[in-house]
Amino acid sequence: MRAALLDRPAPVARRNGFAAHVHDAGAGAVGIPGCCRYDGGNPDRDEAGLLRYYVLDAASVWAALSLDVKAxxxxxxxxxxxxxxxxxxxxxxxAAGELVANDRSPTRAQRLRRVLDDYLPPAVRARVTVTQRDGRRWGVSRPGSCDAVLLDAPCSSERHVVAAPAELAKWSPGRVARLVQDQYALLTSALLAVRPGGRVLYCTCALAPAENDGVIERLLERGRHRAEPRPVELPVGAPTRYGWQMLPHRDGCGPLYLCRLQKLP
Ligand SMILES: C[S@@+](CC[C@H](N)C(=O)[O-])C[C@H]1O[C@@H](n2cnc3c(N)ncnc32)[C@H](O)[C@@H]1O
Known part of the structure; x- marks a missing residue:
């Protein structure tokens, strides 16, 4: 596991569906919708100035697809x-629908805006709103306002902890406990934000079980938010008690944990 964390799994290049492409559709196919092998270098731009592909871990693609967003x-x-x-x-x-993309960090929200501008044509970009709010309070201010929420929660990210001495120095059991508090608060906020019958996809790149199934268990035990985990079945990874996990030494991508929840009426 440690060796696999240090030797990051090869990322994939996901084609930008809004850009014009010159390569064959199936070039370097890796068995993930819209993705091919990443051969290094920076993405180029099409005639309209849109970047042609985005480089990311295969597990992240599976996570975003697992929310099962519909037109x-x-x-x-x-x-x-x-x-x-x-x-x-x-x-x-x-062609229809809206996305609100939120991140509390001003510098990271700025980066998010740049990514959206680089990848989306103006008419699509106009359907994405970027906000910079504390996600833990989102649900109380706009309850029931969404059909689906992706919660890619801040987490221990042990990959970075083992790779960088500075990150290792910051790690402690207390830090994990603080992250669990935040993850739980974000998850309950996400469940408030979604309409009854809607979906929340909770995910982290943590290995610590407390940040994964542990957060879901706390939600179910406290019982204040009526929600049920829904089964996930992906071509890579394995089930956990409430969700699904992809691990680098076993699956060639991740680490990534995900749990799909449905809010009950
Ligand atoms: C794992 S990263 C998200 C990665 C992103 N989903 C992607 O696919 O590129 C977690 C993000 O959560 C943001 N964050 C941390 N605490 C937050 C909070 N309370 N409310 C909103 N965003 C928060 C961090 O700034 C960070 O950008």
């Missing part, structure tokens, strides 16, 4: 920067 929906990406998953969500909306 015309109102979708919220609660912790959206830098925006790789947001690009997948807006493509899934097709």
């Amino acid at each position: 015309g929906e109102r979708v919220l990406d609660l912790c959206a920067a830098p925006g790789g998953k947001a690009l997948i969500l807006i493509e899934s909306l097709r």
Whole structure:
């Protein structure tokens, strides 16, 4: 596991569905919709100035697709920067629907705006609103306003902890406990923001079970928010108690944990 974390799994290049492409559709196919092998370098631009592909971990693509966004929906990406998953969500909306992409950090929200400007034609970009709010309070201010919410929560990200001594120095069990508090607050906010019958996809790149199934367990045990985990079945990874996990040494991508929840009426 440690070796696989240090030796990052090869990312994939996901085609920008709004850009014009010159390559064959199936070039370097990796078995993930819209993705091919990433051979290095920076993405080029089409004639309209749109970047042609976005480089990200294959597990992130599977996570964004697992929210199962449909045309015309109102979708919220609660912790959206830098925006790789947001690009997948807006493509899934097709010709109709709206995305709110939120990130509390001003610098990261700025980066998110740049990504959206680089990848989306103006008419599509106009359907994405970027906000810079504390996601923990989103749900109380706009309850029931969305059909689906992606919560890609801030987490321990052990990949960075093992790779950088400075990150290792910041790690402590207390830090995990603080992150769990935030993750739980973000998750309950996401559940308030979604309409009854709507979906929330909770995900992290943490390995610590407390930040993954642990957060879902706390939600179910407290029982204040009526929601149920829904099964996920992906071509890579394995089930956990409430969700699904992709691990680099086993699956060649991740780490990424996800749990799909449905808000009950
Ligand atoms: C894992 S990253 C999101 C990655 C992003 N979804 C993507 O695919 O590119 C988590 C993000 O959560 C943001 N964040 C942390 N706490 C937050 C909060 N309370 N409200 C909103 N955003 C928050 C961080 O600034 C960070 O950009």
